[in-house]
Amino acid sequence: MQPIERLFxxxxxxxxxxxxxIVGLMVFTDHPVTKLSGTMITVATIAMVWNMVFNALFDRLIPGKREERSFMTRIMQVIGFEGGLLLITVPLMAWMLSVGLWEAFAMDISVTLFITVYAFIFNYCYDHLRAAILRHRQGNAGHDHLPV
Structure with a gap:
């Protein structure tokens, strides 16, 4: 993928x-969409920054080729990342939504589980759709098709 496609x-x-x-939290909670929107945008921003910080630290702590990391090392990386993220976002969600820590934890865990499944489905669909588009473009390369 080129940088512009990675950004897209x-x-x-x-x-x-x-x-x-936001839609999922609207269905399962009684919080207004404005509060949920602000909260989820903030959480997503923190997750992106935390991802860069955590993985830079993890790479220093566990040197070597990333593709050669063991399954257990990858499990520890995920647990460390998600655990650290929860420590940051649960109190934030509790404050932003005016709820207790337990409710914020339950909502945050629900979103985390959803995002895990969503990431798998999104990337699977994106990769297959991208491949189909590339095949289509390659099949039409060199052919000038005028609209009828």
Missing amino acids: HAVLFEVLAISLS
């Missing part, structure tokens, strides 16, 4: 993730 992929992923998270 990341923005599309985040816009859909935030939108779907």
